[in-house]
Amino acid sequence: MLEPAHHADVVIVGAGAAGLSAAHRLTSAGVTTVVLEAAPYVGGRMSTEKVDGFRLDRIGQLLTTSYPELRRTPGLDSLVLRPFAPGLLVHSDGRHHRAAEPVPGRSARGALTAARALASAPRVPRAARATPGPASRPAPLGGPLDQARLGAALARLATTPVERLLARPELPAARALSARGLPSRTIDGFLRPLLSALLCDPGLTTSSRCADLALHAFARGRLCVAEGGAEVLPELLAASLPPGTVRTGVRATAVSTTSVTTAEHGEIACRAVLLATDARAAAQLLPGLRVPPFHELTVFHHTAPEPPLDGPALLLDADRAGPVAHTTVMSRVDPSRAPAGRVLVSSTVLGPPPDERTVRAHLSTLYGTPTDRWELLAVHHTREAVPAMPPPHDPRRPVRLLSGLYVCGDHRDTSTVQGALHSGRRAAHAVLADFGIAAPECAQESLPAAA
Template identity: 55%
Template sequence: MEAVDPDDAVDIVIVGAGLAGLAAAHQLKGAGLRVRVLEAAPQVGGRMRTERVDGYRLDRGPGLFSMGEDTEGFERLPALDPLALRPFAPGAVLHADGRTHKLTSPANRRQPEPREGRPGRESAGRSRTGRATRTGIARFDRHTRGTRGALTAARALTGARSRADMSEALDLARLRAALARFAAQPAEGLLARPELPAAQALSARGLPSRTVDTLVQPLLTALLSDPGLTTSSRVADLTLRGFARGGLCVPAGGQAAVPELLAAALPPGTLLTGVRVTSVSTHAVTTERHGTFGCEAVLVATGARSAAGLLPGLRVPGFHPVTVLHHATDESPPHGPSFVVSAEAEGAGPVSHTWVTSAVDPSRAEPGRTLVTSVVLGEQAAEPPALLDKAARQQLTGVYGACADRWELLAAYHDPDAVPAMPAPHDPRRPVRVLSGLYVCGDHRDTSSPRGALSSAERATREILRDFGRPTVREDTRATAAA
C-alpha cells in the first residue's frame, strides 16, 4: 500500500478479488481501461481458497468443476493458460444399502486425459469439430426403450443374475439412458421446458420413482449442493447435461490455483489486498483505513451479502450451507479417482458425497499418504465439527470398506453461504448494471458455479465498455472480421 497513491487516476475500481472480479479486471484491462482491484481479505479467491496444512492442500469449498461447462470460460483468459485440470474417472460411484454401483459414462465417450499447461479444449464427448458424438447415445437409447430392452441392457452392463441385482441394474440402465438423453439435448431445448423445483420436475421425467429416489436425487443433490432440490429444474437439467457430457475435474494444486494465476498476471499495483471497502459511488470508493479511491466507475464483485451492503436494495438470495471434511490416512481406499455419491437412506450418515482427492490430484497430499475429502450439506452442515466427524467416520467406513476410525481429521471448513440458492423461477441473467458508473457481478447474478461467475463478469464488462463508448469484445471481433 505504501507504493500506491489512492489519488492515482483509474477508470474502474473493482471491489472483490474472487473469480468474477479478477476475470473482469483482465477483460477491462485488455480493452485498454485503467483498473484497480481492492480485496478485503489478505489473499485473493473469495470462496475459492486452498489452505496448506501439514503438507496437504485443502480446499475450503468442494472445489469441483464441470469439465467443459465450467472450464469453457477459462480458455478466454490467457492468464489461465498454465492451469492444469485433473479429471475424475468417468461417471460416478453410487453407494446405497451397503452396496456400490458404478454409473459409467452415458455414451461412447472418452474422458479427457489430464492436461498440463492448458484446460482441455476438447471436453469429453466432443469430436475435433466440437460437435457432441451421438452414435453411442442413440444406440443405447434404442436398446433401453421398453422394459425388455432395459433388462437386456442391464444384464449386459452388470451380468446381474438375482432378482435384486436385476432390479438395481435396471435402475442404473434407466439412469444411464436418461443421462444420455441429457447429453444429447441442446441447451436451448432444456431451457424451453416448464420451470419447476427440481424435485417436482424429476417425477415428470419418465423415470420410475424408485430410480429417482435411490439414484437420481442423491446424484443431483451432490451436484447442486441442494438437499431439498428446490433449485430451478432448468438449472438442474443443465447441470445434469454438463455432468453427462464432460464429467468433473479439479485444478491441480487446489482451487486457489485459478484466482492466484489471474492475480499474478495483473500488473504491479493493480491489486491491493487487506483493503476493506465501506461505501461506493459512481466516482469514488471509500475504505475503512486506506482513504478514498477516485475513479470513473465501480464494479462490485463480492459475495451477495457484501454486495447488498454496498448497494442497498440489492436482493440477497438464500444460501445452501456446506461443510467440507478432509481426512488423511496411510491406507489406499478403493474407488480411485471416482466421484462417490452416498445414496443411503436418510439418517445413515451426514456425508452427501466424497472422493479420494490424492487419487484425482496427487499434488494435494504428502508422498505415501492419502487425502480423502467429504462434503456435508443442509442443516447437518451446521453441526459441531466433532459430531460431524464422528458420524462421518462411521459412514465412510461403509463407503470405502476401510476402517475410517484411524483416519486423521486435518480440517473441517464450514461455510453457511457456500452456494447461492437458485429456486424456481430463477433468472440466470440478473442485471449487472445498477446505473451508469455502478455495476455488480458474481455467481449470485447468474448461476451458482464458476461458469456463472465468469458469465456475470463478461456481462458486466460489456455494460461498462458500452457506457465508456468502447467496443465490446464481440463488437470488436465483428469489426475485425468485417475489415
Template identity: 75%
Template sequence: MLEPACQADVVIVGAGVAGLSAAQRLNSAGVSTVVLEAAPQVGGRMATEKIDGFRLDRVGRLLFTSYPELRLTPGLDALVLRPFAAGVLVHAEGRVHRAGEPASAGGARGALDAARAFVSPPRRLRQLAPAAAPPMSRAYPPLGGALDQARLAAALGRIATVPVERLLARPERPAGQALAARGMPARTVEGFLRPLLAALLCDPDLTTSSRCADLALRTFASGRLCLPEGGADTLPELLAATLPPGTVRTGVRATSVSTTSVTTAEHGELRCRAVLVATGARAAAELLPGLRVPPCHPVTVVHHTADEPPLTDAALLLDADRRGPVAHTAVISQVDPSRAPVGRALISSTVLGAPTADTDRAVRAQLAALYGTATHRWELLAVHHTPDAVPAMAPPHDLRRPVRLLAGLYVCGDHRDTSTVQGALHSGRRVARAVLSDLGAAATGSAVAAPLPTPTAA
C-alpha cells in the same frame, strides 16, 4: 505530490473469480483497474488451506471439463484439470454401484452403447491432465437392471445434446418435483439422479429451479467431473497473475461505493470512472443497499488423511441411502496427487449443512460403511464450514440478473448468474462487456493504475 484525478478507470471490490475475470478483460481492452480485496489473498470462496503438505479446499466445488468459460476466459490457458474417473459411484440399497459412465467403459454395459453414443464428447481444456492411476479397485455392479441403465443412458444422451435455449424454455418448478414427473424408474431417481443433483447443486432438498438442475445434468452428461491441480485457489491465482503488477491490492476493505469512488478503511477515497462490486451477495448488499440477497446453501467440508487410501476408484462417491451427514466423498489424492504428501491419502467429504459437535464421529461412521474399511485411525485434518457457500436458485430463477445497476455502478458474481464457477466467470464476462460499452472513449487507455493513497492514521 498531488493525487491524480482518478486512481484508475475502474475500481473492482472483490478478488474472487468473477472480479478477477472482469479485471483481466478490462485490462486487455486498455482500461486501467484496481482490484481491492479485504482478505489477505485472492479467490474468495475458492480458497485452499495448506497444512503439512496437504492442500485442503474450503468449499470443494466441483468443476467440469464442459464448462465453456474455462476455455473462454483469458488467463486460464495454464490451468490443469485433474478428472475424476468416469461417471460416479453410488452407495444405494446397501451396496456401491457404478452409474453415469460413458459407453467406452465397455463390459456388461455394452447393451447401452447405442443409447450412449448420442452423448457429446467432452470439451477439454488445452491442459487436461490424466487421472492419477488408482490402486487395484473393486468391480462395482451397475445401478439397476439393463432396462434401467438403457433408460438412464438415453436420458443423459438426450440432455447432453439439447440446446441450452430449449432447456431454459421448459416449465420451471422445484427440481425435486420435476424429477418425480420424468417417468424414470424410482431406483434410478432415488439411487442416482437425486444424490447426483444434490451434490452438483449443494441442495439436499432439491428446491433448486428445474431449469438449473437440467443445466447441471447437461454439464454432467457432456463432460467430466474434475478438480484444478494443486487446489481450488489455483484458478483465481492464475487470473490474478495475468494482471499488471500492483493491480490487485489485498487487505483493503471497502466501506462505501458510488459511481465515481470507493471509500476504504485503510486508504480513504479512491476516485475512478466506474465501480464494480464483485463480492458475495451478502457483502455486495452491504455496499449496495437494496440489492437482493438470495438464501444460500451452507457447506461443510471434512478432510481426513490415512496411511493407505480406501480401496476405490478415483471417483466421486455419493450416498443415496443417506445414512449420515455426508452427501459425497472422494479420495482426492487419487484424483490429484499434488494435494497430499507422498505416502498419504487425502479423503475429503462434503456435508450439505452446518457442522455439529458430533460431526467427525458421524462422518467417520458413514465413511466406514461407504468405503468398507475402518476409519477410526484416520487423522482429522480440518473441518471447513461456509455458511453462504452456494447462492440458492429457487424458481423462478433469473439466470442473467442485471450486472449494470446504473451507469458507473456494476455488480457481478455467481449470485447474478448460475451458482457455479462457470456462472461466476460468465458474470465477469458480462459485466466487462457492460463496462466497456458505457465507458467508451472515456477510458484512459493506461494499463497501470496509480498507487493507493497513504493509509490514514487509526
C-alpha cells in the same frame, strides 16, 4: 500502495473468480482497472488451507471439463484439470455401483453414446461391499428400462442448446424430473446424489432450469478438480493481470458510480464501479440489493494409513444413511494435494458440522473399511457456501444496475464456478458497452487435463 487521489477507469470490489474474470476482459480492452480485495488473498470462497503439506479446500466445488468459461477466460491457459476416474461410484445397499462419466462428445450421436455408457455401466467388483444387500434389489440406476430412460434424458440434455434449456417451464427440480417419466428409484438413487454434489441441494428444490444446466454440463464433460486446490484458479487469474492491478488487504466501505471509499486509502476516483463480492457483502455496500438464500456445507479432511479405494473416483451416497453426501480419496485424484506417500480423504456434508465420530462411522460404511485409525486434518464449515436457486430463478440476472454501477458473482448467474466466471464476463461487457468500447473476443479452445 494506493494513494488517496488514485484514479482508475474501473474499480472492482472483490477478487473472486467473477471479479478477476471481469478484470481480464477490461484490461484486455485497454481499460485501466484496479481490483480491491479485503482479505489478504484472492479467491474468496475458492480458498485452500495448507496443513502439514496437505492442501485442503474449504468448499471444494466440482468443475467439469465442459465448462466453456474455463476455455474462454484469459489467464487460465495453464490450469490443469484432474478428472475423477472411472468417474462416479454410487453406494447403495452396502454395495458400490459404477456410473462412469460420459465421454465428451458434441454431436447428437456422441452424446447418446455417452449417456448410454453412463446408464449401463457395470457394478464395481470390489471388496467394499461390506454388507451386501439383497440380490433382488435394483441398482441405483434401476433396471434396463430405467437405464434407457435415463440415457435418453441425458442425451437430450447434452444436445439441447443452453438458451432452449433456459426457456423451459420452470419447476422445482424434483417435480420436473418426475414429470419427464424418470422413476423415483433413478431420481433418488442417482440424480439426487449427483445434483447434491453439483449444486449442494439434496432436496432438489433448485430451479429445474439450473438443474438442467448442471446435468447438461455433466453429460457433455467429465467431473474434475483443479490441480493444486481450488485457490489455483483465482491465483492464476490474478497473476496474469497487469502488475499492480490486484490490491489485497483493502476494504471498501462505500461505493458510488464515480468512486470507492476504502478504510485504508480513502477515496479512489473512477468512471465505474463493479461489485464482485458475495451477495451479502454486496448488499451491505448497496442496501436493497437482493440477498438469496444459501446452502450450508461442511468439508471434513482426513488422512488414512492407506487408500480406502483403488482409484480416483467420486463416491456418492444414494441411501442418505449418514451425514456425508459425497467423498473421494483426493490424493488419488490430485496427488499434489498430499505429501508423497500420504493419503487425503475429503468428504462433504450438506449442512452444519455433525459430530466427527458420526462422519467417521458413515465413511467406514461408504468405503467398507475401518476408519478408527484415520486422522482428522481439518473441518471447514461455511454457513453461506453456495447461493440457492429455487424457482423462479433467473440465471442471467442483470449485472448493470445503472450507468457506472455494476454487480457480478455466482449470485447473479448460476451457483457454480462457471456461473461466477460467466457473470464477470457479462459485467465487463456491460461496462465496455457503456464506455463505447467493443468487447474483445478472447477464447482458448482447450485446457490440459491430467490423465
